[in-house]
């Protein structure tokens with residue numbers, strides 16, 4: 192192990208220190224986040240025009256490092272290292288990550304040190320500095336509206352060396368819309384918590400039933416929050432979906448008769464969601480109310496919008512579908528997972544709804560082996576949006592969802608053959624950081640528009656095996672879940688490449704499928720050279736030549752899909768042929784650096 196010592200360049204003399212006062216979380220910027228697990232490294236930031244100001248409060252008298260990284264690693268990261276020497280002289284440098292070593296000094300300095308202070312008594316260093324959002328320097332990361340993967344580090348002394356440092360990474364959205372605050376005194380909080388031992392399987396979808404409030408009139412839900420109180424629940428709760436429960440019109444049973452005996456309130460923990468034999472009333476709970484995914488934070492609605500509940504008097508029931516992720520198949524791990532919502536009878540102007548767009552969770556989503564950037568597309572067809580109200584839907588919040596192989600997601604919007612600005616995108620998708628993200632500008636989707644979700648996957652980590660569409664975190668999904676108003680019944684608008692065509696393109700002549708307790712599973716019967724389980728045969732027996740791969744990708748990306756438009760609540764469906772609009776005019780975001788290079 193080589194300990195690298197490097198000389199320190201002095202870039203700025205700003206505020207020189209003395210240990211007069213001891214700040215505790217004295218960061219006075221709009222956003223503050225703790226980056227480590229112990230509260231020793233606190234970051235504040237605020238965007239002012241085209242500039243972003245950062246302030247770090249770190250529990251060290253040594254050097255402090257901070258960076259923004261394309262992937263969460265050191266390579267390609269835009270990094271600063273700063274601190275205050277024992278003699279009170281500050282130092283601060285713009286650096287560029289070149290691998291697992293001390294980052295090299297950037298050729299061109301784009302960061303400006305504003306304040307450097309050290310507090311001997313509390314053992315803290317405070318650095319305040321700024322940078323242009325987009326410096327147009329190849330060695331600086333342009334800060335955009337998508338996920339920023341922050342990296343942090345700190346040393347015990349002012350000698351900068353790579354080893355023996357405390358460091359970590361954390362994703363956040365540095366640029367985001369203002370999230371309204373929820374005044375908890377003016378709303379009622381309704382928690383729904385499941386406390387049970389996680390199943391000892393790799394992937395479980397577990398459904399539990401919960402009583403909702405009893406309401407005589409319509410109310411609005413105005414916010415949601417996940418309740419994951421322990422490190423176990425944070426680690427193993429991959430995502431959850433809260434569903435509305437209804438009984439079909441004309442049923443001779445009441446809601447209470449159907450659901451109450453199955454609720455957590457009655458001591459029933461629930462069962463596997465996709466179990467055909469389940470005695471639980473799972474089939475009555477299909478409409479999404481809230482989706483939370485790993486890393487997600489509290490969601491608060493805009494002030495004029497609420498999710499309607501209690502349209503009919505009586506007690507409400509909800510089903511919570513929790514995806515437990517237990518790759519080590521641990522046994523005996525018990526913890527609480529759940530959700531709470533805030534509701535009020537002070538009705539707001541608009542009723543909000545939730546719609547899921549993207550590629551269906553099916554095997555025609557197959558990512559070829561050893562591919563770092565495979566594109567999957569799912570279209571919401573004009574034929575489906577034709578059913579939207581004449582004024583269209585106003586989208587105010589977006590959650591992009593894929594699993595471990597997902598690298599980028601983009602929600603594209605077409606009107607006729609003109610592409611409009613993307614509804615949302617993430618070029619630095621982080622599976623551990625999925626947010627219900629308020630949009631900076633609300634988007635109107637009009638009848639006849641098309642919305643296409645594009646996902647880019649990396650399958651190289653599977654060492655020659657394919658990645659299949661599916662429910663496990665090691666399988667894939669390509670979804671954009673949009674919150675909008677006014678609420679309509681349609682809540683799925685997606686597409687898939689035809690499954691029969693998909694399978695036969697591998698040269699398969701006979702196959703069959705079996706219902707499992709999750710999705711259909713496919714088996715190849717002929718030719719004998721490919722016989723067996725679809726995943727294994729296509730991973731190990733099929734020869735993925737480069738030529739096959741390019742035709743394969745092109746047909747799925749540019750070819751015709753089966754578009755589907757569904758109402759989850761009652762199963763009503765429509766199908767359409769859909770592909771990209773013909774000869775469309777592509778949307779190109781403004782290049783702020785076009786004239787500077």
Ligand SMILES: *[C@@H]1O[C@H](CO)[C@@H](O)[C@H](O)[C@H]1NC(C)=O
Nearest residue numbers: 324325334335336366631632
């Ligand atoms: C972020 O999104 C807003 C709204 O769409 C846009 O005006 C702004 O230019 C974007 N900022 C960057 C840095 O891309």
Ligand SMILES: *[C@@H]1O[C@H](CO)[C@@H](O)[C@H](O)[C@H]1NC(C)=O
Nearest residue numbers: 441442443444445447448449
């Ligand atoms: C409702 O009707 C079904 C037959 O359709 C019957 O088996 C069941 O007992 C009835 N339930 C009640 C509560 O009347």
Ligand SMILES: *[C@@H]1O[C@H](CO)[C@@H](O)[C@H](O)[C@H]1NC(C)=O
Nearest residue numbers: 731732733734735736737738
């Ligand atoms: C796969 O196909 C390529 C090109 O036709 C061929 O060179 C290679 O030997 C084949 N590999 C296997 C394992 O059959």
